Amino acid sequence: MAESQVDKDLIRQLVEGDISEDNVTRLQKMSRKDKDRFFQYVEVLQEKVPWDEKILLRISDKLYVVATQEGDRIVKCECGHEFGDYRENWKLQCRIRVRKTLEEFKEVYDPEPACPEPGWQEIREYFCPGEHAAQLAVEVVSPGYPIVFEMLPDLDVFYRDYLGRPLSDESSQWYKDQTTNVTQSWRSRREAH
Amino acid sequence: MALDYRGSQGGKTAAVPGHRTLRDSVEERDRTTAATGHYYGVTELTLRDSDPIKYERFYARLHSAVLAARESARFVAASPGSREMGECLWGLTTPEGDTLAVSLGFLSHTAIFPVSVRYMASKDYDVNDGIDDGDVFAVSDGLTGGVPHPGDFYTFVPIVVDEEVVGWSVGINHLMENGAPVAGSWATFSVDTFMDGFVCPPMKTGTKLRQSQWWKALWERRTRAATMNILDDKMRLAGCAMIHEATHRLIDEFGIDYYKRAIREVIEESRRMIVDNIKQTTVPGTYTGCAFRLVKYKGLQNIWSHADKNTLIHVRGSVEPGQEGLSLDTEGSSKWGYHSYNATPGGTDCAVFLGMINSFGHNTKVTAGIDLAIERNYPSGSIYNPDNEYTSNANLWAQTIAINSVGFNAVNRAMFSRGYLEEVFSVDGNWGAFQGAGTTEDGTSYGFTNFEWLGGTGRGAYCYKDGEPLIWAAWSQIATIGDAEEFESTVPPLFYLGRKLLKGYCGHGKYRGGVGNSAVHWIVQPGKHVALTRPNGGLSCTTAVGVGMSGGYPAPSSFMISARGTNMSEIIAEGGETPRDARELLEMVDDGRLKVENLEIWKTDCPELAFDENDLFVDAAGASGGWGDPLEREPSAVIEDLNEGWVTSYDFVKNLHGVVATQNKEGEWQLDESSTVALREEMRNKRRQESVSVFDWWSNEREKVLKKDFVPEVNQMYAESLSFDKFDREFRDFWQVPEDLVFENEEE
Numbered sequence: 031m032a033e034s035q036v037d038k039d040l041i042r043q044l045v046e047g048d049i050s051e052d053n054v055t056r057l058q059k060m061s062r063k064d065k066d067r068f069f070q071y072v073e074v075l076q077e078k079v080p081w082d083e084k085i086l087l088r089i090s091d092k093l094y095v096v097a098t099q100e101g102d103r104i105v106k107c108e109c110g111h112e113f114g115d116y117r118e119n120w121k122l123q124c125r126i127r128v129r130k131t132l133e134e135f136k137e138v139y140d141p142e143p144a145c146p147e148p149g150w151q152e153i154r155e156y157f158c159p160g161e162h163a164a165q166l167a168v169e170v171v172s173p174g175y176p177i178v179f180e181m182l183p184d185l186d187v188f189y190r191d192y193l194g195r196p197l198s199d200e201s202s203q204w205y206k207d208q209t210t211n212v213t214q215s216w217r218s219r220r221e222a223h
Numbered sequence: 224m225a226l227d228y229r230g231s232q233g234g235k236t237a238a239v240p241g242h243r244t245l246r247d248s249v250e251e252r253d254r255t256t257a258a259t260g261h262y263y264g265v266t267e268l269t270l271r272d273s274d275p276i277k278y279e280r281f282y283a284r285l286h287s288a289v290l291a292a293r294e295s296a297r298f299v300a301a302s303p304g305s306r307e308m309g310e311c312l313w314g315l316t317t318p319e320g321d322t323l324a325v326s327l328g329f330l331s332h333t334a335i336f337p338v339s340v341r342y343m344a345s346k347d348y349d350v351n352d353g354i355d356d357g358d359v360f361a362v363s364d365g366l367t368g369g370v371p372h373p374g375d376f377y378t379f380v381p382i383v384v385d386e387e388v389v390g391w392s393v394g395i396n397h398l399m400e401n402g403a404p405v406a407g408s409w410a411t412f413s414v415d416t417f418m419d420g421f422v423c424p425p426m427k428t429g430t431k432l433r434q435s436q437w438w439k440a441l442w443e444r445r446t447r448a449a450t451m452n453i454l455d456d457k458m459r460l461a462g463c464a465m466i467h468e469a470t471h472r473l474i475d476e477f478g479i480d481y482y483k484r485a486i487r488e489v490i491e492e493s494r495r496m497i498v499d500n501i502k503q504t505t506v507p508g509t510y511t512g513c514a515f516r517l518v519k520y521k522g523l524q525n526i527w528s529h530a531d532k533n534t535l536i537h538v539r540g541s542v543e544p545g546q547e548g549l550s551l552d553t554e555g556s557s558k559w560g561y562h563s564y565n566a567t568p569g570g571t572d573c574a575v576f577l578g579m580i581n582s583f584g585h586n587t588k589v590t591a592g593i594d595l596a597i598e599r600n601y602p603s604g605s606i607y608n609p610d611n612e613y614t615s616n617a618n619l620w621a622q623t624i625a626i627n628s629v630g631f632n633a634v635n636r637a638m639f640s641r642g643y644l645e646e647v648f649s650v651d652g653n654w655g656a657f658q659g660a661g662t663t664e665d666g667t668s669y670g671f672t673n674f675e676w677l678g679g680t681g682r683g684a685y686c687y688k689d690g691e692p693l694i695w696a697a698w699s700q701i702a703t704i705g706d707a708e709e710f711e712s713t714v715p716p717l718f719y720l721g722r723k724l725l726k727g728y729c730g731h732g733k734y735r736g737g738v739g740n741s742a743v744h745w746i747v748q749p750g751k752h753v754a755l756t757r758p759n760g761g762l763s764c765t766t767a768v769g770v771g772m773s774g775g776y777p778a779p780s781s782f783m784i785s786a787r788g789t790n791m792s793e794i795i796a797e798g799g800e801t802p803r804d805a806r807e808l809l810e811m812v813d814d815g816r817l818k819v820e821n822l823e824i825w826k827t828d829c830p831e832l833a834f835d836e837n838d839l840f841v842d843a844a845g846a847s848g849g850w851g852d853p854l855e856r857e858p859s860a861v862i863e864d865l866n867e868g869w870v871t872s873y874d875f876v877k878n879l880h881g882v883v884a885t886q887n888k889e890g891e892w893q894l895d896e897s898s899t900v901a902l903r904e905e906m907r908n909k910r911r912q913e914s915v916s917v918f919d920w921w922s923n924e925r926e927k928v929l930k931k932d933f934v935p936e937v938n939q940m941y942a943e944s945l946s947f948d949k950f951d952r953e954f955r956d957f958w959q960v961p962e963d964l965v966f967e968n969e970e971e
């Protein structure tokens with residue numbers, strides 16, 4: 031497939047999941063990927079979401095890092111729910127349901143011998159607090175395991191060095207895991223009780 | 224084919240003052256590469272740029288030599304894994320062991336070549352003993368050779384010109400049997416290297432492209448499948464001889480000076496391409512993942528009391544694409560232990576490079592360039608880099624495949640963010656196999672490995688479509704499960720009653736993974752003895768990876784069932800139905816059609832299982848993970864799954880996907896649209912009711928962390944992982960727990 035043949039409509043089909051097998055194969059067989067894919071992708075996504083903040087990066091099916099009018103970079107769900115600063119693990123702002131027993135495991139794994147072992151493992155489901163209560167992430171981990179921060183992008187390096195279009199608000203502070211700020215505030219909140 | 228041996232033209236390396244030794248080569252490669260960031264300090268691709276046609280013709284000749292070696296030599300082999308499947312590989316390397324070209328097969332094994340050569344160089348093999356053109360070296364040791372597990376066996380043949388090693392041809396395959404106390408090719412219950420079976424640090428076993436007679440004696444006396452192993456050994460050497468010959472001809476044609484320069488340019492060229500691919504297709508940042516694996520040895524290791532314990536292995540990896548490639552940090556993963564799942568840095572590379580070569584090496588020459596573009600941190604003392612020279616690495620692959628999945632998923636997340644969705648899927652890397660030994664009625668003993676569920680597994684869900692069954696294998700481009708008859712012929716008493724896809728056995732989501740596989744083996748005329756064990760990549764007590772993709776569930780791992788003492792003879796005599804997969808077997812036991820005196824379901828390592836006439840052995844493996852919120856699965860796709868038999872239970876899919884359907888007289892499922900909309904709304908409400916804020920959850924869980932209120936294996940896992948600073952910091956920061964909270968390590 032020539033680079034020019036990868037247009038916005040094809041990317042929209044890929045995003046929506048109604049792309050044909052032939053087109054998938056053609057895209058997979060490109061020896062070099064089309065260079066402007068990212069910007070076309072973001073255009074498709076920006077048209078899809080019901081809000082106006084500028085998308086900086088899509089980080090999962092429904093979650094985006096967006097630039098707010100106030101100059102923040104936050105995680106925002108396609109439903110509009112805002113999770114706060116993108117440097118803090120967004121999972122900490124979710125609703126969580128934890129499956130701990132074999133009966134609960136059997137509702138999502140089948141047949142029974144395929145189920146993880148209770149005690150050694152638990153299944154955590156992270157839901158969006160927004161109206162749609164979407165399941166945003168699943169973890170199958172040992173009890174007591176710190177919630178996994180799946181992805182902290184280095185947006186400044188991405189836009190400057192990978193894409194060649196630097197962001198206007200670059201700062202050395204943007205690429206820094208700030209999740210501990212949340213857990214620290216939680217501890218204070220607990221101790222205040 | 225006549226292989227014309229040309230060793231006399233090469234001349235033996237020797238301790239000639241001022242002569243370039245292997246040690247000189249390795250040192251110069253290390254120094255110049257580190258100083259310049261370019262392979263061997265090659266900053267300009269002068270040969271390529273001045274005459275690109277000549278350069279590509281040179282490379283095409285190298286590449287075709289290794290491709291041809293595999294396609295001819297594998298027909299020398301006796302083992303089905305090599306002949307039929309992707310369980311072998313040939314390559315050509317530089318004098319330092321850096322890969323120039325590889326055949327089809329399990330390509331990431333390029334990782335071990337420089338480890339073996341570094342060892343030979345550091346021990347002065349070429350100076351002390353001398354290395355002659357066409358010598359034959361054998362390697363299967365993890366520590367000195369970088370080998371992922373001793374079941375993988377390597378043949379190295381040096382190419383010597385003017386008393387200097389100028390390259391190595393290398394052949395590899397996975398043996399049928401490697402002579403450990405636990406029969407087969409992954410000695411699952413080894414507690415140290417001395418139980419790993421036939422393990423060879425780099426050693427000279429032949430000259431002039433011929434193996435020595437004593438070498439054959441070792442296969443005969445130290446393994447349980449001598450005929451297959453000797454033929455496989457001949458296969459590796461035959462391929463190496465072809466590459467050796469082709470390389471000499473190439474050097475004659477292009478000249479040694481051209482050859483020496485071109486091989487460095489080839490590696491630098493591909494390094495650049497990989498770095499460029501990483502920048503073109505990923506997003507820089509930090510991607511973190513984890514996985515767990517339970518080693519259940521408690522009660523099974525009475526003889527080796529120091530190993531008689533359970534270990535929950537923690538696999539932790541973070542990946543950071545950057546300016547000059549990508550880095551992988553495994554800090555926080557468990558320490559090494561007295562079990563068979565320890566890795567070595569070379570063996571870990573072998574796993575980690577799978578995802579990296581697949582993702583970034585597809586449009587360039589597959590060379591050591593990947594080695595230079597991917598920086599790895601395997602902390603000393605960890606399971607990836609034990610600070611003990613005698614650890615077992617017999618079943619390394621079962622565990623390191625998880626760190627590959629963590630890395631591969633990181634790349635897939637990055638490509639998702641970048642918009643290259645066509646490449647993005649959920650990676651699990653579940654595999655299964657079984658192995659063992661037996662003695663026939665006439666007293667003939669044999670050992671075996673059945674590789675079938677290593678040959679083909681389900682591919683995880685893409686972010687825009689379901690995954691497919693069977694068509695994927697993380698470790699090879701050639702996904703094939705081989706012929707059932709081939710495996711029946713290698714294990715005389717085992718007959719397949721069924722070999723099929725296992726309905727519903729996958730990770731679910733908006734898109735589901737390709738379902739896994741299951742087989743039922745019927746034991747007929749077991750002779751004096753037949754017994755087996757199973758070395759799975761992932762056992763269902765834990766999932767293969769710990770983090771699902773975008774709300775999808777990671778794949779369930781493998782399990783097995785032993786059904787000993789059955790009424791199979793009556794069922795067969797009556798012409799009754801026999802079980803064809805794990806689910807059918809369990810159903811038949813439940814409804815009484817199949818009677819079993821001793822039914823055991825194994826979600827962890829099974830001890831050796833001995834079988835008698837009419838016993839059944841059942842396994843399931845190769846499931847793959849889902850993608851996205853299961854409540855968003857297209858209702859028509861759920862109906863299709865029901866009607867086509869991809870899932871078994873309507874209640875299961877109704878409760879998972881919120882889809883209501885009715886069955887017509889013909890048994891066909893039809894969607895009830897309005898009830899589906901209502902049920903989905905109800906399920907969203909249920910999610911809200913049954914969930915709590917993460918703050919509330921954290922507050923409660925933190926109390927358990929403070930009390931260490933977990934099963935012993937989990938506490939032990941934290942004791943080990945918290946001994947590495949990075950994970951310790953993360954754990955304490957997350958739970959806000961004091962330094963004096965210490966998880967005790969039972970061993971100390």
Ligand SMILES: [Zn+2]
Nearest residue numbers: 107109158160
């Ligand atoms: Zn939402």
